[in-house]
Amino acid sequence: MADTSKVTSNLSNTTGGSRDTPSPPPFLTNEEVKRHLHWNTLVPATETLFANVSRHNELVIQPPRLIMPISQQNAALLCMPAYLAEDNVLACKVVTSFRNNAALGLPSILATVILFDGSNGGTKMIMEGTEITTWRTAAASVAATKNLFRRIKDKDLVLAIMGSGVQAHIHAQAFMSYFSIKEIRIWNHRFAGAEALCKRLGDIAKPFPDKEECVKPADLIVTATYSPTPVVHYDWLKSDAHINAVGFGVSHHSELDENTYRKASVFVDSLDGAKQELKSLHEAGIKFTEVGAVINGTERVPPNGGVTVFQSLGMGGEDAITAKLIFNDYMKHKNQGK
Numbered sequence: 488m489a490d491t492s493k494v495t496s497n498l499s500n501t502t503g504g505s506r507d508t509p510s511p512p513p514f515l516t517n518e519e520v521k522r523h524l525h526w527n528t529l530v531p532a533t534e535t536l537f538a539n540v541s542r543h544n545e546l547v548i549q550p551p552r553l554i555m556p557i558s559q560q561n562a563a564l565l566c567m568p569a570y571l572a573e574d575n576v577l578a579c580k581v582v583t584s585f586r587n588n589a590a591l592g593l594p595s596i597l598a599t600v601i602l603f604d605g606s607n608g609g610t611k612m613i614m615e616g617t618e619i620t621t622w623r624t625a626a627a628s629v630a631a632t633k634n635l636f637r638r639i640k641d642k643d644l645v646l647a648i649m650g651s652g653v654q655a656h657i658h659a660q661a662f663m664s665y666f667s668i669k670e671i672r673i674w675n676h677r678f679a680g681a682e683a684l685c686k687r688l689g690d691i692a693k694p695f696p697d698k699e700e701c702v703k704p705a706d707l708i709v710t711a712t713y714s715p716t717p718v719v720h721y722d723w724l725k726s727d728a729h730i731n732a733v734g735f736g737v738s739h740h741s742e743l744d745e746n747t748y749r750k751a752s753v754f755v756d757s758l759d760g761a762k763q764e765l766k767s768l769h770e771a772g773i774k775f776t777e778v779g780a781v782i783n784g785t786e787r788v789p790p791n792g793g794v795t796v797f798q799s800l801g802m803g804g805e806d807a808i809t810a811k812l813i814f815n816d817y818m819k820h821k822n823q824g825k
């Protein structure tokens with residue numbers, strides 16, 4: 488098999504430079520990106536990333552991301568660079584979140600990912616980043632759930648999803664691929680949205696107009712909304728339920744009530760990220776543990792029950808590893824003449 492890691496970047500002639508390579512870097516649209524995304528490579532790569540983040544030894548360099556709110560547009564722009572030493576991967580995602588985009592027929596999350604040559608900084612590939620963000624966020628939730636939910640090997644689990652947008656849909660698909668799910672319960676603030684998502688998912692899914700009724704029997708819960716107020720309350724939860732809190736509405740912790748953060752075991756992708764982006768919870772004394780520390784065996788999930796929460800912040804490293812997998816798959820197909 489071709490060693491795709493050795494493919495050089497497409498440096499065009501630069502003033503004062505001696506490199507003379509003609510072609511611009513390839514650009515992949517969201518449709519093309521999707522063809523190179525596979526859960527069976529993405530989820531293990533995400534688990535390895537989580538583990539490396541928790542070694543805190545510069546295996547993963549990802550400074551706190553720049554978050555620029557654009558209040559006039561009910562929007563934000565985030566800039567997320569990362570370097571992964573193990574794979575010599577350098578990438579940067581610039582992502583926007585425009586909450587009112589549905590009215591324009593556009594996704595709320597739009598992004599571009601640039602993959603650089605880790606040895607010389609040249610651009611290797613430019614990719615639309617909406618599908619990358621969609622898939623890698625669900626892969627992070629699967630990776631976290633695999634390592635945090637105690638009954639992950641059980642059959643016939645009940646999944647509740649709060650929200651009916653892009654993340655809600657991909658989480659349903661990813662969780663059905665990975666876990667034994669017998670029922671998906673969907674709540675959305677507009678009931679019609681929950682109904683529409685259930686139609687896409689088929690008989691396994693049922694819409695609920697009431698949040699509490701939706702969540703109560705759930706083993707696994709995903710929150711993926713722009714809700715500024717809690718959509719899940721601790722009192723509604725099964726004693727060992729696992730929640731993946733994905734949404735970033737007003738803040739990263741607006742979807743769960745304070746009691747949940749106080750009483751559950753709360754895990755994050757990155758402690759550095761949590762100190763910045765969950766500042767108020769951090770200052771209120773809520774303890775966070777990295778999922779990677781559980782994977783590395785330096786921390787553990789409390790064995791005797793209790794609710795677990797994966798508070799997904801999103802890391803530049805997730806986009807970098809996803810971009811690398813896409814690039815490798817692209818080169819493999821190119822070398823095979825496909």
Ligand SMILES: NC(=O)C1=CN([C@@H]2O[C@H](COP(=O)(O)OP(=O)(O)OC[C@H]3O[C@@H](n4cnc5c(N)ncnc54)[C@H](OP(=O)(O)O)[C@@H]3O)[C@@H](O)[C@H]2O)C=CC1
Nearest residue numbers: 595650651652653654676677680712713714734735799801
């Ligand atoms: N942690 C991470 O790494 C990532 C987090 N995100 C976050 O995940 C969330 C979902 O993203 P995505 O699925 O792409 O976005 P979508 O726009 O596709 O979906 C948003 C969902 O939130 C619902 N919603 C909107 N406003 C409210 C409200 N005021 N109260 C309750 N629900 C509301 C929408 O319902 P309706 O359409 O009916 O209005 C819809 O179900 C966002 O907060 C986003 O920022 C996204 C990517 C990565």
Ligand SMILES: O=C(O)C1=NCCCC1
Nearest residue numbers: 582584620735800801802
């Ligand atoms: O990590 C990401 O990508 C995002 N996180 C929060 C919301 C916007 C996208």
